[in-house]
Each structure stands twice: as C-alpha cells, then as structure tokens.
Amino acid sequence: MISALPGSPAAALLAREDQSRREGSGIQIEQLPGCWMLQQTWTRSGDAPAPGTATLLRWLQASLSLSRGDQGLSIVNQVCLAGFRLRFSGQAQLKGSRPLLMFSFTSLELSWSDQVLLQRSLPSPEPQRLPFFALIELNEQQGTLTARGRGGGLAQWSRKTPEAS
Numbered sequence: 478m479i480s481a482l483p484g485s486p487a488a489a490l491l492a493r494e495d496q497s498r499r500e501g502s503g504i505q506i507e508q509l510p511g512c513w514m515l516q517q518t519w520t521r522s523g524d525a526p527a528p529g530t531a532t533l534l535r536w537l538q539a540s541l542s543l544s545r546g547d548q549g550l551s552i553v554n555q556v557c558l559a560g561f562r563l564r565f566s567g568q569a570q571l572k573g574s575r576p577l578l579m580f581s582f583t584s585l586e587l588s589w590s591d592q593v594l595l596q597r598s599l600p601s602p603e604p605q606r607l608p609f610f611a612l613i614e615l616n617e618q619q620g621t622l623t624a625r626g627r628g629g630g631l632a633q634w635s636r637k638t639p640e641a642s
Contacts, residue, residue, distance in 0.1 A: 487523040490623060490631065494613045501574035504612045509550065509571075509578070513622055513634035515539040521629035541634055543569065552580045560590045565599075571612075578610040578624070 515534045518526050537556040544551045549570035556563050564587075569580035581602060587595040602608070610624035610632075620636040 487519050487525070487631075490519070490613070490633075491523045493623070494611075494625065494631075497575055497611075497613045502576065502612050502614055504571075504576060504615045506545070506550065506571050508615055508617075509543045509622075510545055511543065512637040513541045513543070514637050515541070515632060516621070516635050517633045519631040521631075523631065526630075540637070550578075550580075552582070554582070562586075562588050564588070567599075575611055578612055579607050580609065581607055 515531075517531050518534065520526060534556075537558055539556050540554070542553040542555075546568075548568055550568065551566065552569040553564055553566045555565070564585070565582040566584050566586070567580060567582040569578055571577070572579050582599050583601070585595075585597045585599055586593060608627045610626055613623045613625065613631075615622050620638070621633055622636070623631070623633045625631050
C-alpha cells in the first residue's frame with residue numbers, strides 16, 4: 478500500500494524498494510563497512526514520521542556501524558547524548574539477493590565519557606525472529622544506504638566520512 482504523494486521523495490523510495498524486491502538491490506558485503514549516520518525515517522507506508530523525529534535522531538547521533546569480521550559482519554547501533562552513549566553490538570550477515578542484513582545484538586553498553594557504566598549480555602532471539610534490514614539501495618555518489626526494518630519502517634543513513642588527521 479503506497480500512500481506517499483506521487484513525485485515525493487518517499488514515493489521514489491517506495492518505487493526503488495519495489496524494484497529491489499523484484500530484481501535485488503545488488504548490494505554486496507564489501508560495500509557496507511563503515512559508520513552510517515541515521516538521516517531520515519518513514520512509516521511503513523512511506524509517510525513522514527511524527528514531526529521532529531528525524532531531527533531528534535540526528536541530534537542523538539543515531540548510527541549504525543558495520544565492520545568485516547571472521548564471522549561475517551560486526552554491527553553496532555548507538556545513540557549519544559551529553560557524553561552518554563548507549564550501544565548495542567553483535568553480529569550480522571547478508572542473506573538472499575535483495576539482500577537482507579540479518580543481525581543479532583549480543584551486548585548492551587552504557588558509557589559516559591569513555592567510562593563503561595553498565596554492560597549486559599543480551600539473549601539471542603529465536604532464528605525466525607531475528608531482526609533485519611531489507612536493503613533497498615546503496616547510493617555511492619550520495620553516500621546513502623536505505624532499508625526497511627523488520628518492524629516495517631523505512632530508514633536512510635549517510636556514510637560518515639573519516640575525519641582527516
């Protein structure tokens with residue numbers, strides 16, 4: 478059900494998603510490593526979320542970091558506020574031609590100013606309940622990654638460029 482206005486960015490995104498469902502997105506594991514900063518979200522139907530949601534997530538520096546490891550990809554999802562950082566980390570892998578980025582967070586960490594305040598192991602979800610992102614598009618020129626999560630929402634991240642030293 479597409480409810481986004483024709484010609485809107487969300488309508489174009491939903492059209493790309495439809496194409497990636499039919500033909501696959503062509504995204505390869507080698508393209509994913511890096512830090513991806515959350516830029517925009519949309520509802521299941523492609524509508525804008527509640528006002529201020531994207532601004533709040535950018536303000537919290539919501540990010541998704543992926544790195545290659547021995548067992549596929551390591552994944553970190555985190556937000557930061559006033560020196561505090563809430564970080565979920567675990568393992569991820571690509572499956573299928575679309576593909577799906579399947580992941581499982583194994584630990585939660587709360588820190589302040591690089592000092593760990595709380596660290597907990599997280600239980601593994603049932604295999605059929607693993608969270609995922611259905612990868613829709615990776616636009617190398619714009620440095621963006623777009624996906625739909627297991628819960629149905631759409632998200633777009635932009636690749637954080639390494640800072641020059």
